Amino acid sequence: MDQLVTIVISLGYALALVLAAPLVAGIIKVSKARLQNRRGPGVWQVYYDLFKLLQKDSMVSPTTSWVFNLAPYIYFAGAFGAAALLTSGDLFALLYLLAASRFFLAMASLDAGSTFGGMGGSREMYISVLVEPVLLVTMLTVAARAGSTQLAAMSAAAAITPFSLPYIFAAVAFLIILVAETGRIPVDNPDTHLELTMIHEAMVLEYSGRRLGLIFFAAASKQLVFILLFAILFLPWQPEGLSPLQTFLWLVAKVLLTAVALAVIESSTNKMRLFKVPGFMGLAGMLALLALVAQ
Template structure:
């Protein structure tokens, strides 16, 4: 039951975290920027519109947003929340849910038959081949002290681990993965519609209305899941005031600080060329290997 409550909270709070990142980026660029609640208004506008489909698309194109959203919601339900995390919350199930949503969204981009969609899907699969090993290798630094891939057990082991050089290296490695999985600069630009740079936006150009709103909401939830994993496993200390309310507020504060850091990093870097991305992920893998050796 507590996992379902945590999933609902994550899904409702995900647009707020996206609004925080947009606000941070606007302030660093000397702009006023949108309201913190603007992502909620955008979703409400999209869900209030009808969707338009090409006559050539199949059930894959129509069903992909629901698979993507369902896989993301399932991943949110697996996150370790307090002592009530279920034993089925396994690391590999989480990774497979991410892969399932990515696969169907890329398949839908090909089903639409547009040049931009095919290009975006191809780039997404290229990045997926690079990011998934980096994700597993970074989390392996937490799996080894925990002695298993149970997410709740990993969270408990991370909370007992002292701050050390291996932990810092692993945190840096996983933050590289967070940047990639959330589609942020230097890997991707979530605000662009230029055909030479877009990846995720290229896959969803053919969507509109409620279906597009579902995809955007799922992307926001996935972003919050990655930030939650980062805070849970790599910034687990200092749970704050005793009690459920105090601990939850302290945890939410750390997630918001991680979101601010993500916005600062995105603003202070440039979009990387597509064929230089292997070097970016190689740095993440190297940091993870150094953390494993130093343990």
């Protein structure tokens, strides 16, 4: 019975996170616009775009297979499952879900036979080979201190020594990973449609309507999952004696701070060339290794 209650609570948290994800994406867009002296879209614009896409029918090429048709649903299910695991899940299960959803989306980009889709899929897998080992080492820094890969235990361990040197190294490394995993400048540009520079956008060029809406919904949810991981594991400090409501509001403040930080990074840097990404991720890898050794 207790296990059933835990599952229901996890699903409820996941549903709330997924519904809030477009709002966080909208806050990042508004912050970028203000930093660039533009009016930009409203904070609710992402909801309007998703609502419009989810109401439209999808145009599907006759050359595609079941992989193309199911990939958006698998991608969304992976993001939803990762959100559900944030409360009481295992680190490796969360990473496997995200990796599997990425794999199916990359396969779908090849399935349509589009030149740009294949280019985007190959670039996505190239970046994933660089990002995923660094992500694993960074997370193991916290897991080693906790003696467990359960995210709840890792969060409790992080709160004990939030400003130690290993955690600072790991926090900087995870921030670099956060930029790469969410497809943001300087690794990728989520707002571009230039064929020679786009990565994630190239993978979804053949999608339209509901399937495209699901992909954008899943991408926003995945982004919020990584922001929450950063806020919970690498910004764990909070004043003592807070009520549950105050604790929740404190977490919301850290999420908003991270979202604005992403907007600042995007507005103050340029899109780097693809062959410079290994050096950028190598920096994150060195910081993650230093954090693990310094435990």
